[in-house]
Amino acid sequence: MAVPLLVRLQSYLDPLLLLSISIAYFPLTLLSHPLLFVTSPSTFRSKWFENFWRIIGPKMAASEAQVNHIEELLSRANRKVLELGPGAGDQMYHYKPAQIEVLYCAEPNAFLHGKLIENAEKHGLGKKAVALEAGAQPGSLLPALKKAGLIPSTTSSLPENGVFDTIVAVKSLCSAPQKQLAATVAIVQALLKPGGEFLFFEHVENNGDSITMSYAWLVDWIWPVFMGGCRLDGKIDRVVLGMGGWDERKVTTTDEFQGHEVRKHSSTIRAFPCRQQSWGNSVNTDI
Numbered sequence: 375m376a377v378p379l380l381v382r383l384q385s386y387l388d389p390l391l392l393l394s395i396s397i398a399y400f401p402l403t404l405l406s407h408p409l410l411f412v413t414s415p416s417t418f419r420s421k422w423f424e425n426f427w428r429i430i431g432p433k434m435a436a437s438e439a440q441v442n443h444i445e446e447l448l449s450r451a452n453r454k455v456l457e458l459g460p461g462a463g464d465q466m467y468h469y470k471p472a473q474i475e476v477l478y479c480a481e482p483n484a485f486l487h488g489k490l491i492e493n494a495e496k497h498g499l500g501k502k503a504v505a506l507e508a509g510a511q512p513g514s515l516l517p518a519l520k521k522a523g524l525i526p527s528t529t530s531s532l533p534e535n536g537v538f539d540t541i542v543a544v545k546s547l548c549s550a551p552q553k554q555l556a557a558t559v560a561i562v563q564a565l566l567k568p569g570g571e572f573l574f575f576e577h578v579e580n581n582g583d584s585i586t587m588s589y590a591w592l593v594d595w596i597w598p599v600f601m602g603g604c605r606l607d608g609k610i611d612r613v614v615l616g617m618g619g620w621d622e623r624k625v626t627t628t629d630e631f632q633g634h635e636v637r638k639h640s641s642t643i644r645a646f647p648c649r650q651q652s653w654g655n656s657v658n659t660d661i
């Protein structure tokens with residue numbers, strides 16, 4: 375299907391606009407935290423992202439193009455839930471507090487934790503939300519889960535019956551190390567209880583349009599620096615679809631042409647009978 379020129383141009387301007395807003399927050403962060411820039415560049419980057427995301431996060435979470443899809447997914451989360459990369463909790467309002475017992479929030483940027491907990495309280499989750507300073511990749515997530523007492527710290531295996539009823543990721547796995555995506559999803563699968571669901575809403579590589587692909591490839595040279603490590607060439611959809619051990623898999627593209635990012639949402643259910651073929655209790659947690 376031919377893409378109208380205006381639609382194409384608009385979609386190419388969007389990332390440039392975001393880049394310029396992030397760039398504007400660099401001097402502001404530098405002025406308020408000059409020492410951090412020198413003493414700990416990675417902490418400075420987290421602070422810079424927090425300053426930027428506090429403004430942009432709520433606007434993104436209200437975006438009409440995404441809100442219904444995210445609502446459809448997050449309203450399914452139930453009982454013991456793990457969210458990967460929840461940011462400042464701008465999507466928390468989609469959860470149904472009555473069906474959630476506890477919500478563990480694995481957010482590596484500790485500067486966002488205050489707002490995250492504030493949003494959890496504002497949206498009726500009260501004390502049910504627990505912030506963990508961790509990324510989604512196994513080397514970061516598993517030690518945090520051990521520290522929180524969610525998986526045994528003394529053995530190198532994960533609990534055979536999983537830990538969580540639902541695991542959620544909304545636009546965060548694009549920021550997790552892409553080379554470890556398969557290992558990350560394998561751990562997600564192993565951490566789910568039988569019948570538990572992995573729900574994600576992520577943007578992935580646009581591989582259906584060569585002009586857009588080239589444009590995204592070009593932008594991706596600088597994009598992660600200004601967007602907290604986010605990549606435009608995510609492949610979470612292909613990783614999930616290429617992996618066994620799911621009872622049900624549903625990956626849906628939200629729109630036909632989406633420019634620099636293609637948004638996909640998915641629910642996948644971990645099946646009990648597949649346990650032996652999946653990563654189950656054979657996952658080594660000594661990371």
Ligand SMILES: C[S@@+](CC[C@H](N)C(=O)[O-])C[C@H]1O[C@@H](n2cnc3c(N)ncnc32)[C@H](O)[C@@H]1O
Binds near residue numbers: 461463546547
């Ligand atoms: C674009 S923001 C999305 C935040 C939130 N999910 C939302 O939709 O409002 C990306 C989030 O992923 C987090 N992140 C960065 N590295 C990550 C990693 N390795 N694993 C999981 N999340 C990560 C960032 O700190 C940030 O909060």
